[in-house]
Amino acid sequence: MFEWSAEQLMVRDAVRAFVEKEVKPHVAELEHGDLLPYGIMRKLYTTFGMDQLARDRFARQLEARRRELAGAGAHQTPTDGGAPARQGDGGAAAMTLIPIIELCHYCPGIVTAMGVSIGLAAGTVLKRGTPAQMERWGLELATMEKIGAWAITEPGSGSDALGGMLASARRDGDGYLLNGSKTFITNGPYADTIVFYAKLDDGSDTPVRDRKVLTFVLDAGTPGLVQSPPFAKMGLHSSPTGELFLSDVRVGRDHLLGETEDEAGGGGRESAKDNFVQERAGVAAMALGVIEACLALSVDYARERTLWGQPIGDRQLVQLKLAKMEVARLNVANLVFRHIELSAAGKQLTLAEASAMKLYAAQTASEVAMEAVQLFGGNGYMSEFRVEQLARDAKVFQIYAGTDEIQVTHIAKALLGT
Amino acid sequence: MNVVVCVKQIPDPAAPPSLDPATNTLNRSGKLILDDSDAYGVEMALQLVDAAGGGEVTLVSMAPNGEVSGLRTALAMGAAKAILVSDDVLVGSDALGTAKVLAAAIRRAAPDLVLAATESTDGYTGTTPVQVAELLGFPSVTFAKKVEVSGSTVKVQRQTEAGFDEVESPLPAVVTVTAGVVEPRYPSFKGIMAAKSKPVETLTVADLGIDPSEVGATGARQAITSVTAAEARQSGEIVVDEGDAHERIIQFLEQLKVL
Numbered sequence: 103m104f105e106w107s108a109e110q111l112m113v114r115d116a117v118r119a120f121v122e123k124e125v126k127p128h129v130a131e132l133e134h135g136d137l138l139p140y141g142i143m144r145k146l147y148t149t150f151g152m153d154q155l156a157r158d159r160f161a162r163q164l165e166a167r168r169r170e171l172a173g174a175g176a177h178q179t180p181t182d183g184g185a186p187a188r189q190g191d192g193g194a195a196a197m198t199l200i201p202i203i204e205l206c207h208y209c210p211g212i213v214t215a216m217g218v219s220i221g222l223a224a225g226t227v228l229k230r231g232t233p234a235q236m237e238r239w240g241l242e243l244a245t246m247e248k249i250g251a252w253a254i255t256e257p258g259s260g261s262d263a264l265g266g267m268l269a270s271a272r273r274d275g276d277g278y279l280l281n282g283s284k285t286f287i288t289n290g291p292y293a294d295t296i297v298f299y300a301k302l303d304d305g306s307d308t309p310v311r312d313r314k315v316l317t318f319v320l321d322a323g324t325p326g327l328v329q330s331p332p333f334a335k336m337g338l339h340s341s342p343t344g345e346l347f348l349s350d351v352r353v354g355r356d357h358l359l360g361e362t363e364d365e366a367g368g369g370g371r372e373s374a375k376d377n378f379v380q381e382r383a384g385v386a387a388m389a390l391g392v393i394e395a396c397l398a399l400s401v402d403y404a405r406e407r408t409l410w411g412q413p414i415g416d417r418q419l420v421q422l423k424l425a426k427m428e429v430a431r432l433n434v435a436n437l438v439f440r441h442i443e444l445s446a447a448g449k450q451l452t453l454a455e456a457s458a459m460k461l462y463a464a465q466t467a468s469e470v471a472m473e474a475v476q477l478f479g480g481n482g483y484m485s486e487f488r489v490e491q492l493a494r495d496a497k498v499f500q501i502y503a504g505t506d507e508i509q510v511t512h513i514a515k516a517l518l519g520t
Numbered sequence: 521m522n523v524v525v526c527v528k529q530i531p532d533p534a535a536p537p538s539l540d541p542a543t544n545t546l547n548r549s550g551k552l553i554l555d556d557s558d559a560y561g562v563e564m565a566l567q568l569v570d571a572a573g574g575g576e577v578t579l580v581s582m583a584p585n586g587e588v589s590g591l592r593t594a595l596a597m598g599a600a601k602a603i604l605v606s607d608d609v610l611v612g613s614d615a616l617g618t619a620k621v622l623a624a625a626i627r628r629a630a631p632d633l634v635l636a637a638t639e640s641t642d643g644y645t646g647t648t649p650v651q652v653a654e655l656l657g658f659p660s661v662t663f664a665k666k667v668e669v670s671g672s673t674v675k676v677q678r679q680t681e682a683g684f685d686e687v688e689s690p691l692p693a694v695v696t697v698t699a700g701v702v703e704p705r706y707p708s709f710k711g712i713m714a715a716k717s718k719p720v721e722t723l724t725v726a727d728l729g730i731d732p733s734e735v736g737a738t739g740a741r742q743a744i745t746s747v748t749a750a751e752a753r754q755s756g757e758i759v760v761d762e763g764d765a766h767e768r769i770i771q772f773l774e775q776l777k778v779l
Contacts, residue, residue: 113709151710
């Protein structure tokens with residue numbers, strides 16, 4: 103794949119028209135917190151029938167899960183250790199990534215809010231939940247009727263989220279008592295459903311670092327669960343981020359994902375890692391959207407802005423910036439194309455490849471957006487010209503979904519076989 | 521109820537247009553897209569078929585080089601199938617030649633109702649739909665801002681300068697719709713994926729039983745003899761308010777005989 107197909111271009115054009123009409127006029131409200139992103143996200147889903155596609159897919163996933171349980175007599179979930187042979191997705195990955203790219207021309211925050219709700223919250227419940235849990239929480243998350251959060255990071259741990267986790271789950275009769283706090287939780291302030299990770303406290307003297315990680319599904323409004331108001335952030339203002347506080351939150355075993363304390367079969371460490379490859383590919387697509395937008399805005403500006411009687415595009419220093427942006431666009435587009443093509447062939451990027459793709463795309467998007475600000479000069483520092491927002495938004499690509507530094511360790515580990 | 525929508529595939533208006541210097545006609549050699557003004561007819565047709573509880577929407581189009589890109593967009597919105605007439609002998613057709621081709625293609629679909637835009641975005645003659653109606657022997661109603669079908673009658677609110685007329689016509693009929701008639705839907709992802717496998721019947725002039733001398737440049741009774749660039753728009757007059765602006769505005773409106 104070296105370019106979008108005719109069909110993919112139709113999807114792109116349709117989504118682009120939607121973004122121009124439904125997102126562009128509201129960017130200022132989204133940026134200033136006067137408008138939450140959820141209405142636009144739901145409208146995107148219903149407009150393009152993505153909710154119905156999710157419903158159809160859910161029926162198949164549920165059926166497969168039931169068959170799997172009946173056949174194996176126990177939870178059998180694929181783990182990172184042995185990636186199962188997959189059927190090609192017929193290019194379906196593009197149908198997810200094209201809206202991401204198009205939305206990021208204006209509003210990367212919407213993508214983050216959507217990606218966490220659909221990709222992480224719904225994704226985890228649908229992959230690791232029992233059929234009853236899939237029906238109870240998974241379907242409405244997948245169709246965006248409900249908004250989800252995915253709570254793993256804590257104030258004392260970010261990159262060390264699993265080892266350093268302190269949130270605890272203590273057995274209490276036939277259920278659990280949950281305690282702890284989570285931070286930097288996308289959709290945390292408004293989520294209807296929260297996928298919550300905690301360490302099993304079974305009263306033994308196992309060091310906290312080595313305890314089992316369990317995954318729970320919580321409903322907003324559960325007694326003892328507090329969802330903070332949104333944080334003020336550097337960028338990504340359209341994506342509400344907050345904290346969660348749990349004090350003696352009592353839940354039944356039906357809230358334990360997979361209804362098992364067996365980490366391999368239920369939630370736990372593996373479930374947290376399930377999402378790494380998709381998430382990192384998604385960030386690369388976001389980076390591509392930001393790069394495309396910055397390049398297009400910069401080219402227009404270089405043509406229109408005149409200084410000393412000539413367009414600044416005549417200056418070689420400006421031309422160098424544009425040329426580097428174009429190189430970045432080509433490289434990141436090719437990485438995104440590669441991911442789509444692999445998915446279509448029933449293959450998947452390795453974790454190291456996905457990490458390399460994310461590392462490069464995130465750094466490049468940040469550089470391109472900052473260079474766009476520089477190219478615009480004083481105007482670049484003004485919100486009206488948009489590139490400053492894209493630059494602030496792009497910075498997070500190097501921090502969330504695994505920092506640049508964590509990506510480096512994942513790449514190095516694969517290279518060195520350590 | 522079966523509805524035919526006449527759709528035109530035009531050069532992308534976002535790209536700079538060019539004229540063929542030999543014929544003074546629009547250069548149509550590149551990729552063509554669905555004329556925006558036809559999206560309203562397609563949407564209206566889909567809604568009427570839904571309301572009728574059955575039937576389908578067929579697209580009819582005439583375009584060079586077997587072009588189907590614009591048709592695929594309308595098929596993705598939900599039209600069931602398309603008839604495309606594409607033939608080198610059609611190059612240089614005038615509005616009447618085009619109407620002959622469209623009428624012959626429409627006849628094959630035997631529709632209850634034919635919808636078209638009031639005019640295309642590239643040619644703007646606005647004459648083709650009524651010519652099609654005449655050739656088919658159907659009544660025509662133009663400038664519809666609301667369309668309802670009840671039994672074998674179509675009820676139309678017809679846009680006028682002062683408001684609208686309520687018009688009824690027996691079916692089958694040709695109705696041209698304005699941009700205000702409905703809000704066109706976005707094609708769903710499923711619709712886009714389904715569009716490529718929907719049938720597009722591509723026909724030649726011979727397939728339609730039309731004498732080639734009646735169409736194309738040979739049959740055209742209308743020719744573009746010369747082309748002149750449109751005059752640049754005059755800038756408006758700016759009235760700086762020095763306390764007398766209201767009087768000057770009144771004078772201006774009186775000059776226009778609006779007051």
